[in-house]
Amino acid sequence: MTESTISAPRRGVPIWVQIIIWVFLVGLLAIVAMGLNRAQQGTVQPGQVIENFTLPLYSSYELDGKSEINIQELRGKVVVINFWASWCKPCEQEAAELQAAWKEYEATGQVVFLGVDYVDTEPEARVYLKKFGITYANGPDLATRISQYFRIKGVPETYFIDQNGVLQYVQVGPFTSIDQIRAQIDPLLK
Amino acid sequence: MKATSDRKTWQITDYIVLIVLSTAFTFFTKTVALAQGPTPTDDEVNRIAKQLYCPVCESTPLDVCPTEACRQWRDVIRTMLAEGKSEEEIKQYFVQQYGARVLAEPPNRLVSYLVPAVAILLGAFMLFRGFRMWMKPSKTESSLEGATREAKPVQDPYIAKLEEELKKQK
Numbered sequence: 001m002t003e004s005t006i007s008a009p010r011r012g013v014p015i016w017v018q019i020i021i022w023v024f025l026v027g028l029l030a031i032v033a034m035g036l037n038r039a040q041q042g043t044v045q046p047g048q049v050i051e052n053f054t055l056p057l058y059s060s061y062e063l064d065g066k067s068e069i070n071i072q073e074l075r076g077k078v079v080v081i082n083f084w085a086s087w088c089k090p091c092e093q094e095a096a097e098l099q100a101a102w103k104e105y106e107a108t109g110q111v112v113f114l115g116v117d118y119v120d121t122e123p124e125a126r127v128y129l130k131k132f133g134i135t136y137a138n139g140p141d142l143a144t145r146i147s148q149y150f151r152i153k154g155v156p157e158t159y160f161i162d163q164n165g166v167l168q169y170v171q172v173g174p175f176t177s178i179d180q181i182r183a184q185i186d187p188l189l190k
Numbered sequence: 191m192k193a194t195s196d197r198k199t200w201q202i203t204d205y206i207v208l209i210v211l212s213t214a215f216t217f218f219t220k221t222v223a224l225a226q227g228p229t230p231t232d233d234e235v236n237r238i239a240k241q242l243y244c245p246v247c248e249s250t251p252l253d254v255c256p257t258e259a260c261r262q263w264r265d266v267i268r269t270m271l272a273e274g275k276s277e278e279e280i281k282q283y284f285v286q287q288y289g290a291r292v293l294a295e296p297p298n299r300l301v302s303y304l305v306p307a308v309a310i311l312l313g314a315f316m317l318f319r320g321f322r323m324w325m326k327p328s329k330t331e332s333s334l335e336g337a338t339r340e341a342k343p344v345q346d347p348y349i350a351k352l353e354e355e356l357k358k359q360k
Contacts, residue, residue, distance in 0.1 A: 013319070
């Protein structure tokens with residue numbers, strides 16, 4: 001009686017089941033932690049190499065006849081990426097300055113301006129582009145992939161990328177003068 | 191005793207599997223696309239709008255969101271309804287344009303609901319087991335204690351002699 005009781009310890013959940021349960025729970029916690037960490041991060045920081053992404057372009061707003069562009073194809077040029085939306089009032093404050101700056105640098109062939117239309121509808125976006133006479137390449141941020149990559153906090157936001165694809169400056173909020181835009185582009189061209 | 195313990199363990203596992211499967215089955219239902227008339231009313235627009243969330247105004251359903259961006263979205267819904275697009279087609283369009291996060295109900299409902307449900311159930315199960323083990327000693331410990339008690343009369347002769355000597359000294 002005594003021997004049989006000692007030699008037959010109680011069997012619980014098999015060890016492999018316990019391991020699976022713990023791995024699952026730890027994995028879930030890790031995912032939650034990563035999500036919280038990402039939520040606390042700000043925008044992409046200067047110094048970071050910008051990974052490749054594709055921006056489809058609105059018709060009449062193509063770049064060199066291409067209806068979509070890969071950012072990596074623009075290596076060797078300074079790229080100015082402006083996030084905007086037609087419903088965004090502060091975006092209107094800088095629209096004219098951005099277009100004027102584009103006109104200044106367009107002829108050099110060393111600078112590319114890209115407008116990324118964030119959470120917008122195409123008809124309203126076209127009205128906005130026409131209203132401010134914008135001529136540089138523009139396209140929608142499909143499925144908000146580009147804005148999620150840059151982790152934008154709102155619009156307008158503008159990112160200055162150098163010839164090597166490295167982010168050099170982030171402007172959060174609208175530009176108040178064309179000099180502010182020049183101050184970021186000119187040093188990158190030297 | 192061993193068989194009873196195993197049966198209990200399996201009963202708990204069975205309950206977990208049953209709950210998980212029934213949860214999965216519940217979320218396998220499909221929404222029905224309704225035909226729309228040529229001039230959609232606000233109610234028809236809002237019926238779809240309340241299933242969408244604009245990324246700009248998080249936590250505010252599209253049907254009650256007062257911002258300009260949301261007004262534009264509602265106009266798009268109205269236009270698409272007038273074109274005869276179904277509810278599913280309209281929602282699909284918004285997902286393509288703005289991502290799955292605009293949907294009030296996640297697209298992969300099975301995964302979205304099942305993973306947290308399974309995690310909660312597993313967590314509860316582990317807690318239950320932990321508390322149970324904490325509250326009362328395990329059968330092995332009990333058995334060992336019982337075995338010690340029962341084995342007392344058959345003590346080592348040296349210990350018996352020692353105890354006898356101690357009694358004499360007292």
